[in-house]
Amino acid sequence: xxxxxxxxxxxxxxxxxxxxxxxxxxxxxxxxxxxxxxxxxxxxxxxxxxxxxxxxxxxxxxxxxxxxxxxxxxxxxxxxxxxxxxxxxxxxxxxxxxxxxxxxxxxxxxxxxxxxxxxxxxxxxxxxxxxxxxxxxxxxxxxxxxxxxxxxxxxxxxxxxxxxxxxxxxxxxxxxxxxxxxxxxxxxxxxxxxxxxxxxxxxxxxxxxxxxxxxxxxxxxxxxxxxxxxxxxxxxxxxxxxxxxxxxxxxxxxxxxxxxxxxxxxxxxxxxxxxxxxxxxxxxxxxxxxxxxxxxxxxxxxxxxxxxxxxxxxxxxxxxxxxxxxxxxxxxxxxxxxxxxxxxxxxxxxxxxxxxxxxxxxxxxxxxxxxxxxxxxxxxxxxxxxxxxxxxxxxxxxxxxxxxxxxxxxxxxxxxxxxxxxxxxxxxxxxxxxxxxxxxxxxxxxxxxxxxxxxxxxxxxxxxxxxxxxxxxxxxxxxxxxxxxxxxxxxxxxxxxxxxxxxxxxxxxxxxxxxxxxxxxxxxxxxxxxxxxxxxxxxxxxxxxxxxxxxxxxxxxxxxxxxxxxx
Amino acid sequence: xxxxxxxxxxxxxxxxxxxxxxxxxxxxxxxxxxxxxxxxxxxxxxxxxxxxxxxxxxxxxxxxxxxxxxxxxxxxxxxxxxxxxxxxxxxxxxxxxxxxxxxxxxxxxxxxxxxxxxxxxxxxxxxxxxxxxxxxxxxxxxxxxxxxxxxxxxxxxxxxxxxxxxxxxxxxxxxxxxxxxxxxxxxxxxxxxxxxxxxxxxxxxxxxxxxxxxxxxxxxxxxxxxxxxxxxxxxxxxxxxxxxxxxxxxxxxxxxxxxxxxxxxxxxxxxxxxxxxxxxx
Numbered sequence: 096x097x098x099x100x101x102x103x104x105x106x107x108x109x110x111x112x113x114x115x116x117x118x119x120x121x122x123x124x125x126x127x128x129x130x131x132x133x134x135x136x137x138x139x140x141x142x143x144x145x146x147x148x149x150x151x152x153x154x155x156x157x158x159x160x161x162x163x164x165x166x167x168x169x170x171x172x173x174x175x176x177x178x179x180x181x182x183x184x185x186x187x188x189x190x191x192x193x194x195x196x197x198x199x200x201x202x203x204x205x206x207x208x209x210x211x212x213x214x215x216x217x218x219x220x221x222x223x224x225x226x227x228x229x230x231x232x233x234x235x236x237x238x239x240x241x242x243x244x245x246x247x248x249x250x251x252x253x254x255x256x257x258x259x260x261x262x263x264x265x266x267x268x269x270x271x272x273x274x275x276x277x278x279x280x281x282x283x284x285x286x287x288x289x290x291x292x293x294x295x296x297x298x299x300x301x302x303x304x305x306x307x308x309x310x311x312x313x314x315x316x317x318x319x320x321x322x323x324x325x326x327x328x329x330x331x332x333x334x335x336x337x338x339x340x341x342x343x344x345x346x347x348x349x350x351x352x353x354x355x356x357x358x359x360x361x362x363x364x365x366x367x368x369x370x371x372x373x374x375x376x377x378x379x380x381x382x383x384x385x386x387x388x389x390x391x392x393x394x395x396x397x398x399x400x401x402x403x404x405x406x407x408x409x410x411x412x413x414x415x416x417x418x419x420x421x422x423x424x425x426x427x428x429x430x431x432x433x434x435x436x437x438x439x440x441x442x443x444x445x446x447x448x449x450x451x452x453x454x455x456x457x458x459x460x461x462x463x464x465x466x467x468x469x470x471x472x473x474x475x476x477x478x479x480x481x482x483x484x485x486x487x488x489x490x491x492x493x494x495x496x497x498x499x500x501x502x503x504x505x506x507x508x509x510x511x512x513x514x515x516x517x518x519x520x521x522x523x524x525x526x527x528x529x530x531x532x533x534x535x536x537x538x539x540x541x542x543x544x545x546x547x548x549x550x551x552x553x554x555x556x557x558x559x560x561x562x563x564x565x566x567x568x569x570x571x572x573x574x575x576x577x578x579x580x581x582x583x584x585x586x587x588x589x590x591x592x593x594x595x596x597x598x599x600x601x602x603x604x605x606x607x608x609x610x611x612x613x614x615x616x617x618x619x620x621x622x623x624x625x626x627x628x629x630x631x632x633x634x635x636x637x638x639x640x641x642x643x644x645x646x647x648x649x650x651x652x653x654x655x656x657x658x659x660x661x662x
Numbered sequence: 663x664x665x666x667x668x669x670x671x672x673x674x675x676x677x678x679x680x681x682x683x684x685x686x687x688x689x690x691x692x693x694x695x696x697x698x699x700x701x702x703x704x705x706x707x708x709x710x711x712x713x714x715x716x717x718x719x720x721x722x723x724x725x726x727x728x729x730x731x732x733x734x735x736x737x738x739x740x741x742x743x744x745x746x747x748x749x750x751x752x753x754x755x756x757x758x759x760x761x762x763x764x765x766x767x768x769x770x771x772x773x774x775x776x777x778x779x780x781x782x783x784x785x786x787x788x789x790x791x792x793x794x795x796x797x798x799x800x801x802x803x804x805x806x807x808x809x810x811x812x813x814x815x816x817x818x819x820x821x822x823x824x825x826x827x828x829x830x831x832x833x834x835x836x837x838x839x840x841x842x843x844x845x846x847x848x849x850x851x852x853x854x855x856x857x858x859x860x861x862x863x864x865x866x867x868x869x870x871x872x873x874x875x876x877x878x879x880x881x882x883x884x885x886x887x888x889x890x891x892x893x894x895x896x897x898x899x900x901x902x903x904x905x906x907x908x909x910x911x912x913x914x915x916x917x918x919x920x921x922x923x924x925x926x927x928x929x930x931x932x933x934x935x936x937x938x939x940x941x942x943x
Contacts, residue, residue, distance in 0.1 A: 249849045383741045386741075416769075434751075441717070442740075444728060445740075446728060447738075470713065477702065480699055480703050550685070554854070559898050
């Protein structure tokens with residue numbers, strides 16, 4: 096059989112001779128010079144999780160400071176620096192690029208391609224991201240930016256933030272922005288042109304749909320923030336006054352430009368996580384995804400509507416009521432496609448035969464947590480109500496339910512689900528489940544009470560609060576929760592480090608997956624696939640398994656029932 | 663178990679609303695617009711709780727009920743159900759239509775300042791019926807106060823023939839509609855006294871409006887708040903207090919404050935003159 100295939104291949108492909116072929120570099124040089132999408136994907140994951148840990152440590156320092164009123168752990172300047180660096184890190188250096196990391200690793204594998212369309216550009220986009228992050232983090236040794244990750248002028252202007260921190264931030268936005276744009280163009284080119292034979296739009300995995308939409312959103316939204324930060328840079332150093340009211344500019348222009356990018360950014364951060372769990376839930380429920388078309392269509396709908404809601408971040412600014420009403424209604428509308436996704440995921444579990452493995456825990460938690468962020472989002476979209484809740488801890492709670500409960504739980508589901516493919520080893524189930532429960536309990540303990548803190552009148556971004564505000568208990572609970580959450584994350588990191596050498600061997604298809612990445616070995620070879628199968632449905636691996644089963648004699652299937660069902 | 667949970671939640675909401683209101687609803691009680699926002703929030707919250715229970719209930723139930731067991735048949739291979747999917751799309755849209763209607767019903771009362779009450783500052787006490795005051799629509803005038811955010815204090819400019827301003831503490835008569843014209847002179851600040859209604863950003867170069875009207879029975883009460891937009895290192899300490907007094911008390915406070923300002927102005931002018939004398943050769 097083996098020899099036959101090899102002989103046939105020799106017949107089909109003419110022999111190719113290569114002169115002066117240098118051997119593949121080994122060791123760390125292999126990582127430095129790689130253009131392999133899988134290695135780049137792993138570099139992305141490694142770097143972004145490093146930033147995730149840094150951002151997490153910053154969050155823990157903030158929570159420690161707020162555990163009690165009148166705390167003197169950090170001063171106001173340091174606290175504002177922590178607020179700014181934490182937000183910037185999590186948005187620009189963790190969630191957006193970690194999704195690019197998963198996309199890099201998985202897109203070619205899931206669509207049956209041998210690499211991304213532009214492998215060198217792919218490497219460039221990783222290195223730009225890393226240097227953007229390093230440039231930004233250098234500022235903590237001098238003077239980190241203190242104007243919040245939204246960097247509203249005039250506070251971020253040179254008269255009020257003279258230090259170089261804001262400039263480091265601008266530099267980082269440009270570097271990671273170019274990185275994301277290059278990456279997005281690469282995803283678009285790859286997904287449009289390099290899908291396996293038979294993989295029509297209607298048979299494309301839902302994760303690929305979300306990466307495609309993620310890419311288009313980046314291409315549409317990033318230029319706005321690139322323009323805005325360039326204007327801020329010239330305001331700061333070259334005497335322009337785009338945002339400076341004393342020179343005829345307007346601070347509100349920044350807010351419009353920033354949020355025109357900033358709100359699509361939320362969907363950039365959350366849609367690929369939705370895509371991941373749309374892959375994971377059906378695999379463990381042993382059922383096809385419920386309403387494939389509706390989920391794909393709602394992804395596109397959310398992206399489109401996501402471009403029309405930016406001013407709901409500006410309800411407290413001097414703005415005409417008709418504008419406020421428009422942005423309230425557009426924000427309401429976005430709840431419909433989001434709701435559709437949640438209903439579809441639950442319907443996917445309905446009448447399933449659910450196998451409870453760690454990736455499934457994280458994936459199933461996502462709709463449960465995201466619905467809380469979605470509901471508080473609808474409450475915040477009612478602009479008179481937002482007048483009370485805007486810029487309070489209610490918003491902090493809301494955004495963490497969306498970005499941690501939504502994105503990060505999705506990312507962890509993805510990590511547990513695809514780690515065996517990337518490393519060839521299984522992560523420990525015991526540690527995984529422990530990590531899940533600690534993260535789930537810790538997360539809710541941290542952020543549920545923050546709704547109440549905000550309702551009681553605690554604004555966000557304050558380094559201290561008054562005992563008389565009545566939020567002391569909420570803050571203490573929240574701090575305890577944050578540490579449980581952090582320990583949960585630590586358990587996963589230990590799990591990864593431990594399992595990368597000692598984990599159980601995964602085999603090609605440990606979960607009985609639906610998509611093509613499970614067709615190849617774990618980890619996949621440099622060229623991904625020797626033969627690319629023809630795709631006949633949304634679940635090509637199911638078809639392949641069925642075919643294999645049909646070809647095997649029935650007696651043998653009865654004799655070895657445990658083999659494919661090793662779960 | 664879920665029913666018990668729902669019952670417990672409902673019991674909490676029904677039985678001890680006053681004790682728990684603080685934890686679950688925005689601050690209110692100092693002004694009708696704050697009360698209306700509170701009501702609007704509560705209506706939304708009730709709708710939200712129902713949706714929350716349905717979604718989480720179905721999710722948890724599916725997870726428990728459809729766990730893989732040997733005795734149970736294999737998963738049912740359903741790929742979708744168009745009527746069901748259309749159904750929940752329409753249902754979600756309808757809920758939002760209801761919320762929209764409710765919001766627009768409450769909006770005018772939240773946005774538009776009402777007229778001052780009979781126990782409020784009267785036009786006859788016309789310290790503030792000066793030339794720069796717009797004609798009161800109903801005979802009972804507004805009190806228009808300029809609010810200016812500055813790193814890290816609030817300044818209030820009161821209307822009247824004499825120069826009258828204060829820092830940090832805003833003194834207002836009860837039962838009188840107070841319209842605030844909020845701006846800022848350095849960076850963006852946000853004016854927020856939770857019990858007196860929503861926040862408005864003070865943006866340099868813009869004037870933003872809000873209002874409140876403290877009921878007559880709240881004489882002597884103070885309402886605290888703080889800046890709600892990150893405005894620099896001392897943002898957390900940029901606080902403000904609104905002090906509700908009776909109209910007559912307001913009048914006498916205004917007189918005293920204005921005289922104080924005039925006197926210190928004179929003193930300053932004299933000092934300046936003295937300095938000039940010193941400086942000149």
